[in-house]
Amino acid sequence: MFVGRVSEFDTLNDALARADAGEPQALLVGGEAGVGKSRLLEEFAAAARRRGATVALGGCVEIGADGLPFAPFSTALRHLRRELPDQLAAASSGQEEELARLLPELGAGAREPRRDEQGVARLFELTARLLERVAADHTVVLALEDLHWADASTRHLLTYLFRTLRTGRLLVLATYRSDDIHRRHPLRPLLAELDRLRTVRRVELGRFNRDEVHRQIAGIIDREPDPQRVDDIFGRSDGNAFFVEELAVAADEGCCAGLTDSLRDLLLVRVESLPESAQSVARIVAEGGSTVEDRLLAAVARLTEDDLIEALRAAVNAGILSPAPERDGYRFRHSLVREAVSDDLLPGERSRLHRRYAEALEADPTLVPADERVTRLASYWYHAHDAAKALPAVLDASVEARRRHAYSEQLRLLERAMDLWDAVPDDVRATLRPLDYAEAYPPCGCDPATTPLRYLDLMAEAAVAGRLSGERERSLKITKRALRLLDEEHDPLRAAWFWEQRSRLTQALARGDGWAELGTAQDLVRGLPPSEVHAEVLASAAGWSMLHRPGPDAMAAAESAVEYARMVGAHDIELNARLTLGGLMVDAGDIETGLAEMYEVKERATELGVDLVVARAHVNLPSVLEGIGRSEEAAHLLREGVHITRRLGLLDSEGWVWGNLAESLHSLGRWDEAAQAAANAQRLEQSAKPRTGGSIRLACLAYDRGDPAEAARRLADARSFFGTHDPMPQYALPMRTVAIGVAAAEGRLPDARAELLAALDTGLPPGTQRYGWPLLLAATTAEADAHGEAETEPGRPEVLRRIRQAAKSLATSVPVWRSFDQWLRAELARAEGRFAPDEWSAVVEAVEPLGRPYDLARVRYRLAEALLASGAGDDERARATELLRLVDAVAGHLGAAPLARSATRLAQRARLALAPAVREADRGPADPVEELGLTSRERDVLRLVAAGHTNRRIAEELFISPKTASVHVSNILAKMGVSGRGEAAAVAHRLGLFPAQAGERLAAR
Template sequence: MLGPVETRSVSPVFVGRTGELDTLHDALARASATGGEPQALLLGGEAGVGKTRLVEEFAAAGRRGAVVALGGCVEIGGDGLPFAPFSTALRALRRRLPDELAGAARGQEEELARLLPELGDSGVPGGGGRPDEEDMARLFELTARLLERVAADRAVVLVLEDLHWADASTRHLIAYLFRTLRTGRLVVLATYRSDDIHRRHPLRPLLAELDRLRTVRRLQLGRFTRDEAGRQIAGILAREPDPLQIDEIFARSDGNAFFVEELAVAAHEGSRTGLTDSLRDLLLVRVEALPESAQRVARIVAEGGSTVEHRLLAAVAGLGEDDLIEALRAAVNAHILLPAPDGDGYRFRHSLVREAVGDDLLPGERSRLNRRYAEALDADPTLVPAADRVLRLASHWYHAHDPAKALPAVLDASVEARRRHAYSEQLRLLERAMELWDAAPDDVRAGLRPVDRAEVHPLPRPERREGPPGGRDPATTPPRYLDLMAEAAVAGRLCGERERAMKITKRALRLLEGEPEAGADAAGRDSRRAAWFWTQRSLLVQAQGRGDGWRELGIAQELVRGLPPSEVHAEVLAMAANWSMLHSPGPGAVTAAERAVEYARMVGAEEIELNARLTLGGLMVDAGHIEAGLAEMFRVREVVVAQPRSAVVARSHVNLSSSLEGVGRSEDALGILREGIELTRRMGLLESEAWVWGNIADSLVSLGRWDEAVEAADRAGAPGRGPAPRGDAALQRAVVGLARGERT
């Protein structure tokens, strides 16, 4: 549409990088070979050094024998969209291999739709359900298996660019894949900007972790030598440059490929005297040479994110179609902007230029552009992909500094992040909501989407319509500040930000102590809310190794004592009973478990009821009521097998098998455990599967089947498992070694 370019700033000659390119081709050859294994590579280098050009060269050569899928981390308003590179890459695979991808995802479409919404019937990620620690692990496991299946019969290259912009969920998924991919003709290549990785950059711990994996190769692109810079300049100018010109450009660019291009073009166009040694001036000089309309469009694109769709750009720019095309033509011909790979929008040719243009915006200009983006998305939701709209809208309203619009948009985005199991991004969004809370008008807070429970719990699930104590209609009950804190505490615990979650729970408890609601019913609600936060503190204390969590559970029990049955009350009792089963079983634990079952039934909390019944059954077995206790646990198992529930499925099989093992029924335990392996694997419950394998090893040791026990322990402690099951697996191997007389 925009026609051929008028000048050439990118050298048609690929310069240098022979060693790095050989390494990439070797990785592809290893993966493509019969019986080959997945290959993982990290490609780092400073901004402008030529990472993208190397990837393009590798991908062009690789297409002869492989399917190449590219995905990039998307930065918008300083935020990264959850799982953006994986969504883009999977979408490319779906276009290239529609039948293969559909077959690989069969049976898990709803869960995988969190990464690729097109797999779901509704076109949006599956929602609902109470979040738990297994949700993200299940999504990661299913993603790994999907990629292995797609790459089973053909070479697939998955390129993930710009990890320095990656959201936390993307970083976690990359770490998981690099640790666990074991089959398939797959190459995963991730790039990042090394000069952005300062001491506190969130990517630094991931790089350190991946460096310790023997299966990961890390490449670092250096700057060009003088000879390489000379060949690059010759390609740009289509002639041999003057040696003095090479010396000057090389000295000023210091061998950075992008700066070589900019300086060579500037010299060719006769504007050398207008350049300064300032990097910002160097990056902006050619932008400022554009017509005013093209400069305006460039500023709009700079604030719109890594890529801006054409229709969205047209809506924000407010130019006539012909004027917009002419402005875009000027920016593209000057190599400032490029059409997006899918042909539906525009991006800066280099992110450094985008950053320079963005930094040159005035504060009021930046907020005004964000407002126009947000208003355009509000007016026409079809301007961007449905899966991205809510998150992008929240970012634009937030950076427009409009609390009345930003607060509901940020809350909607937090729900979307939770649906995708992107708990780190959910936590960041909820913290923004808490920041905006007091600044938003009262009528905006009152009109927010309602909570669906009287108890503190994550934000609304519209399908739930439980009536709260006191007869209030939940459909008219807006969320309170404490509800945001509760949601943030859960998100922080699930994403591993336990210290932040602990601070939030402490603040919430201080608020509850200092500002109780009026009236008896309100006081009861405050007690239940406080009890809920104390249960979270118990979990966090245990996870951080700061105690056993019993003090916190004791306070929660006191807070709900004497109150009418509620879900919080049932959960407190169930947690206390389970703690006692593990640490101090006895009559008091049995009583707590029985009351938890009773209360959970009264309020319709089925998952809490099932967990409490498992605890009750285990306590009955410990107390000598073996057959009655086992019968109760078998009944729970039957419910779970008929209607698999991720929060109960593993515990039903692990606890039941442990009780069977404890009474000497090792063969029966093995049968239950093999069923547990099938269920946890089908549901992608990686951590739970590890615990099941650990119990299998335990029963096999009891039966004297030592070789099989070691094999099961190895499966329990396989790469990608958590530290606890890995430690248990090491103990099982040691037990077998001692039984065999191996003392070292």
């Protein structure tokens, strides 16, 4: 009889209904041991199946003190594969090798790529997408039991699913023991984190009241119970469902042990009433893990087949053991009884049983599922207290954990191996090889096939596992300890490797910028023969310098890294270094050569399947293109990059791509799309730096749209993500640029000057011109806008002098940088009280070909202002009027409220009409072209766009340059509020702008 749980069952049914409607649900069910979590889950699963849902049940597996990596997910996915084979096959198509880390049946085995920080994220993302696809048209309940036993990798994956699932008819349900979650239990911080998610609901199961206990007892003994006995059992059990059952059965059978006050005795009473052979089997099962396979149990019990069956039947009939639902084996019906039986064993008895399990499994590895074999063997030997046998087994288990991206478990196993190290005889250690166990083995000039595994090799592998699992503090401690050991021996390559790791960890933990550590590593490898460590150190140094101090030293490091990587055949290091080298070439002014190098790396990495370099190419190459003003080309690559990084499950890379796409779309005047891209960069919530980029872009958009308060808030977000430990120019300079604009907009010119001077005191390194020019322009604009205010005048000459001095150090080798140079000169003149129409006219001419509608509108406004301020005649006034109409149209389309207001006020002061006046009597049907604000030349260009002509063909038709044609097309798209040429053509045809042209095409068809 299922008793009580009405409100809890309603909550689960409500979640199922929501999931069935396409809204993914997540629930955590907690309660003390024995309170009825499993029974509630069983009843709900049966109800869900009756409603047509597929229920995939997986349980966290306890093997001694070890959790099996991803065990509940592997079991649940295996269930889905049986229940929905076609859907799972379609959902996993193309990603079988990676997903085989969770479900080996999907492939022969995952390939072993070079490890990286995004390996786990990639696996998690692919798992989330797999579940969403399987649940796209069929309701799926993913139920995970005993989360208190979950390994770290399972906890991390579950958290990821709870945070990222957005689509699909999916309900994820997990249970845990609340009374086991002590202050230091690893599940505790996870529960605290999930409590902050509005998408996760918690259900806490309480104990039964007296009426519910009465009904439970009646169901157990199949008759109405004596009220006094109900009172007694309710008082002693305190409403715990499992204790109620044990007390009721004991009392009904007249067992005196039912009267004891000892919980342990209560749990053991039915075990001790079994025949001795059944008790022995129960003790064996208690030490085998959560579930023990039938054949393994037979090998360990060493009973005849008939005797074993008789013992098992007695234990099952007594309600002690039950057949395992997912495999041929047995488990305790309740884990509390298993724990009591295990605790009742003597220490020697326990280790002897573990030895028998290990020996049986070594003799016949097929006794357990293949994906559990090495982990269970390692646990059995470890708990058998046989160090010589345990060390190789633990190391084998660490390799399996690494293969599955279960780096937290790998780290724990490696730490266990380091604890065992000194207890293992030398002759046993001499048989172990680094290539078998330590992928992070740093070369030291020895042959790894013949050189014995060293303690330092384990430390190297543990340091990487700690970094990849997010246990950076532990990894840093291991790294520091390894370097102390290396102080006692001369091994520069190994020491350099650890220093390079320490640099990464220092940056990740916000303890510094990591350059000092990289400098030490470079000193150690200097003058040594080529090696992979040497190439890695140089590549890291080049990458660091590109982001912090680009220049000749960075270029030299990148070139050396490429050379060394080629010598030793390290293709991924070579491609990474070449990508860095290409970006540095562009920064140095060798534009086309650098871009060609980066494009070649992108193609080569795609060909070789070096996923991380492919992803990085779709981040760095578009960033470089944006920096030199080729925003349309950058946006195209970034759109491609979104699909590639999402397919590969590289979340950090996808965050970078979205942030860079937001910047390019901002430049192209597609601000709504830019805001969405920036929000996507933050939504992924991976490392801080991609989120910093998204916040900076949102701050820029808010400022340009006239909301300085929102810009300041977004800027504060960016600074909180970015921190102060690693002042990279690509973030520090844009943040200061936004801060200058916000301070000026709020009338805080001294604060704006302070931001500028802080940036100039730090310096504008070579290669930072893409950030330096906007910074100087923002500061100069603030000074020019404040011209004439007495309180701001005293410091202006020095500020302008510093700006001019800084501008001399910035490159002007591409059109966008030259246009900023001219723009800055014109703003400097304005800041000094001089209006220079000729200078502003040159600026407009320089900005027109760039395809940046907002920048073009800004300089057109300044030109109109200069024309009107210089006492212009009728021709100049007419030109100013046309310029302001263009500015007003673009500002209105973009939502650039400050620019629109400025254009309107300037026109009002000059008594200019931004919209041509039309007498009511002469007003005819509205001209769609005029309503769109298109000039006559733009009408001609739109006609040719609608006909499907390219910019080059338009230029030939209208006798203009292709660049001018491109500018006209960009203006047309902005005024029409469309995102591309095809959409512009569609709007033109819908409005009937060119009926003759449409008729000609119709006749042609």
